[in-house]
Amino acid sequence: MTSSVDGDPVPPTTYDxxxxxxxxxxPIPDNPLGHTLVYVVDTDRGPVLVDTGWDDPASWDALTAGLTACGTSVTELYGVVVTHHHPDHHGLSGAVREASGAWIAMHAADGAIVRRTRSTRPARWYAYMTDKLVAAGAPEEHVAPLRTARRRAFPGLSPALPDREIxxxxLLDLPGRRLRAIWTPGHTPGHVCLHLEETHPDRLPGHGRLFSGDHLLPGITPHIGLYEDPDDATVTDPLGDYLASLERVGRLSAAEILPAHQYAFTDAPSRVRELLAHHEDxxxxxxxxxxxxxxxWQLAERMEWNRPWEQIPYGSRNIAVSEAEAHLRRLVKLGHAEAVTGSEPVTYVAV
Structure with a gap:
């Protein structure tokens, strides 16, 4: 059932x-995405959640009310499968486990990020962010707040440790269902999509349904940035990982995509082609x-975003620079750009 505000339809809070x-x-508080789509999958041992939503009282209320509307409750949950570690997906997992005893499953690469996040002191994160931004060429007026900030904990720095590795x-432990994990790194190192290898209930053409997390969305290009261990000098290529993962998902030819944001959609191969073309352009x-x-930093300033650079908030600029670096790494790996010898901070030029 839908309601309306000023005549405009409001999507239902639950959907079968x-x-x-x-x-x-x-809901995701103070975020233009608005909400996370958390999926409830019935199994022979009880419902299993795909993601849980943001750790916030209003989000918890929405989750528990939604479960009630589905004819179940948080106490009856059997497990939680986390597509990736971001707080709008994993935030409420600990509260769900505490209320139900449900297990939490996550890919090892994102589990490592969760462990690192929990064990690293806030001061270390501030220092690491400062060093990264200075190396990226950020101006002193942007870096200065990090140097002088009170070394308090950031929100979401105590995410729940997973019980199981994906x-x-x-095939995941969902009795009576066939849910297969597809590793799709890029948005995060341990992002997984989940392929429900069962005939579509409406018998749509294709192969089952895919819970796509943030990997494949109908109208949004997910952020591709850097998720690195401050104590590990390995140079990663997250954009290359993402593009390869996109092609892998396209080959599944799922009948329907159930994403974590926006709405369900069909014709995944077409959407994959759009995203591959977008990144090529x-x-x-x-x-x-x-x-x-x-x-x-200078590259990020000149890149096209959803608003002019001067209107991008402070925290979002840090994310934008991370995305610029991910694209630079891809260009360098392809032999299309290189670092300028002796430049400090390091500059890059096309070749």
Whole structure:
């Protein structure tokens, strides 16, 4: 059932996708995405959640009310499968486990980030962020608040530790269901999509349904940034990982995609082609910008975002610089850009 505000329809907070799968809209406070779609999958041992939503009282209320509307409750949950560690997906997992005894499953790469997040002192994070931004060429007026900030904990720095590791390709422990884990790194190192290898309830053409998390969304390109261990000097290529993961998902030819944001959709191969073309165009555009040497910060300033650079909030600028660095790494790996020898902070130029 839908309601309306000023005549505009409001989507229902719960939706039955058929075949023992429902979704709940769990709000994300102060975020333009609005909400996370948390999925409830019936199993022979009780309901299992795909993601849980943001750790916030209003989000918890929405989650528990949604479960009640689905004819169950948080205490009856059997397990939680986390697509990735971000707080709008994993935030309420600990509270769910405490209320129900449900297990929490996550890919090992994101589990490592959770452990690192829990064990690293806030002062270490401030120092690491400061060093990264200075190396990226951020101006002193942007870095200064980090140098002088009170070394308090950030929200979400105590995420729940998972009980189980998700192995790529495995059928998960959902009695009576066939849910296979597909490792799709890029948005995070341990992001997983979940392929429900069952006939679509409406018999749509294709192969089952795919819970796609943030990997494949109908109208949004997910953020591709850097998630690195401050004590590990390994140079990663998250954009390359993401593009390869996209192609892997496209080959599944799922009948329907059930994403974590926006709405369910069909024709995944077409959406995959759109995203691959988007990133190809973006990389080509960045090569043009790199006709002159630029730091990652300068590149981020010149990149196209959903608003002008001067209107991007402080925290979002840090995310934008991380994304610029991910694109630079891809260009360097492809042989389309290189670091300028002796530059400090390091600048990059197209080749």
């Amino acid at each position: 996708h058929g075949g023992g799968v429902r979704s709940l809209r769990v 192995e790529p390709g495995e 973006r990389l080509a555009g960045l090569r043009e910008l790199l006709a002159e040497p630029l730091t990652p």
